[in-house]
Amino acid sequence: MRPLRPCTRDKDGPMTSTTPEHVDELCQRAARAFPQARQADDAERASWLRAGADALDAATDELVAIADDETHLGSPRLPGELKRTTNQLRLFADVVTEGSYLEATIDHPNPDTVPPIPDLRRVLRPLGPVAVFAASNFPFAFSVAGGDTASALAVGCPVVVKAHSGHPALSRRVFKILEQALREAGAPDGILGLVGGREAGVALAEHPAITAVGFTGSIPGGRAIHDAVAARPAPIPFFGELGSLNPVVVTAAADRARGAALAEGLAGSFQLGVGQFCTKPGVVFVPRGSALENEVAAHVGDAGRMLTDRIADGFASGAARVEEVPGVDAVAAGDGSLVAACDASTLAAHADVLLEEVFGPFTLLVRYSDEEELLGGLALMEGNLTATLHAEDEDDIGAVLASLEQLAGRVLFAGWPTGVAVSWAQHHGGPWPATTSQHTSVGATAVRRFLRPVAYQEAPERALPPALREANPLGIPRRVDGELVLP
Missing domain, CATH: 3.40.309.10 (Aldehyde Dehydrogenase; Chain A, domain 2)
Known part of the structure; x- marks a missing residue:
């Protein structure tokens, strides 16, 4: 068996390594963007994602040419993968506007139970700025504008992406297009950042402003990042997709x-x-x-x-x-x-x-x-x-x-596993070492990685998120006193 040939490299040179100072600046900007992103309603965040999808679609010819120069993946693979990526952005826009992702749950007071139930209302809230480590093998779908980025932005988490060295020119161009589209659609400054280089990746994962890490790559690389975030003074969730034999x-x-x-x-x-x-x-x-x-x-x-x-x-x-x-x-x-x-x-x-x-x-x-x-x-x-x-x-x-x-x-039970549909029911995860958690990185529930539950007890109406207010102003599915209530 002859050894396989690698692809050519970026004509503009390798991805410039981001200095620790610039990593800190981008993370601080993401932290400042979080309050506005968190407070934006779902329809507003959905409009950001759709604007990003439209901008990337409009640049298809340019982006596919850059991607092919760096990866040699060719057609129809690259145009199809870019379309999958923009469709994924639009799927997450639909997910957050539909509303069930919030898991809004209301228990009205019941003094007859033991112990008595007070007024309790639970909803999922965004974690904060997220670090995303791009993969080499999907230069669109698991890279700068890929599923980790899309699912985090959808729920109000700013993202700083660590670009993969296998497609640096494409990473820079996708970032510029997506960042501009987000800004023009009204997203806060700093909601998307890009860094390059191994040392910058470590600094990003360890930065105190980062509240979760999404990673797609090798088991050794993922384990190194996992250990780094676990060793932080305040450990954070690490969502890694690492390796799989797919029997x-x-x-x-x-x-x-x-x-x-x-x-x-x-x-x-x-x-x-x-x-x-x-x-x-x-x-x-x-x-x-x-x-x-x-x-x-x-x-x-x-x-x-x-x-x-x-x-x-x-x-x-x-x-x-x-x-x-x-x-x-x-x-x-x-x-x-x-x-x-x-x-x-x-x-x-x-x-x-x-x-x-x-x-x-x-x-x-x-x-x-x-x-x-x-x-x-x-x-x-x-x-x-x-x-x-x-x-x-x-x-x-x-x-x-x-x-x-x-x-x-x-x-x-039919077909072959290569090819992962992006849909509401999809699950792309598995026991270690396939992934480090039981969450998916593809499909609607990928947003769950970047959310945490908050329960409000005896809260006045004005203090409640709209999803938990009695009149259900968002018109979303909720579980009320144990019963699923549809809008």
Whole structure:
């Protein structure tokens, strides 16, 4: 297998490292912006997000050209990813105007309970300024204007973004467009900031004005930031998306019925984006002698450029470690892509190597003989973002499904996990090391990361947030005396 080529770098040079003094200035500006952002009503904040989405859409041709120059992800990927990003901004505008995200809850006084219930009213309120660490593999959707930024701004939390060094020119341009759009729409000065450089990232995470951190990246990088924020005099929440193997289970019946089609689908999924998706299927459990294993080589092609030198080097060394394990076979190899296979017993003996994520166009087939071997293999795995089960109607899937539910935050029964719809019901998270919390970073409930509950007891009407006032002036869903009340 030949090593993969990294993409070219920013023609204007690397992202300039932000000085500690400028990091402090941006965080202080974000802190000053917070009161106005917090007090703005949901409709006003929604208008900011929609203005940002419109401005980015208007600059599509320019932004896609910059992104392609830095990442070589090309079309249709980049235009589609930018559209996903602007649609996400608009989704969060809808989320905050619909109102149920506030979890507004009212208990009227009840002196007959033990103990008596006073007038209690609970709602979610924004945390404060948020630090967002951009990812390399989604230069739009998980970067400056990505989901972490959008969900924080939606609920009134100013954001300071640490740009990723893999696409510095794009980061600067997206920031300028979004920051200008927010300002012209009436958002407070300082609601969005941008820093660059490793040292600036550490200073940002440790700054006392920052109240939460959103991170998408590697396990070592995420762990370093997690430990830094935990060591602060006042620790803050860290919401990290770190690593995932995204196991796939193919039953014997499914392989007999459609093994060749599954082989084609797997090849398309693990090679998509040169394998640089956090939802890439990295471990596939197949019945011994499967049609999938026999057919997959026909669909493995040459890989394209990887995003950075570091990612390319990491992929090459990770794939080499797997190939060196006794009992591992190379089933298919293109120019940079690799499908390896082993028995379940080999996986059990070398799980420390074989279940370490190889970020790039690689997947491991694990052959099992019966359900006991399959469940034993799944039991070796840590947490994941997704798990996929390809089965037939006659399969008894109870035990396998229970195992997959424990392993992942999203369980698929058709298709492949690469591709994460942005919607109300989406969940993009999972047990460690997939994420560091049980919250999602994609979909409507991503806003919950940057909110905290506040209960008001015996508060006068004038002191209550509008969401908790008796007349429900916002017209939002609320739970009143235990009953869900719709507007």
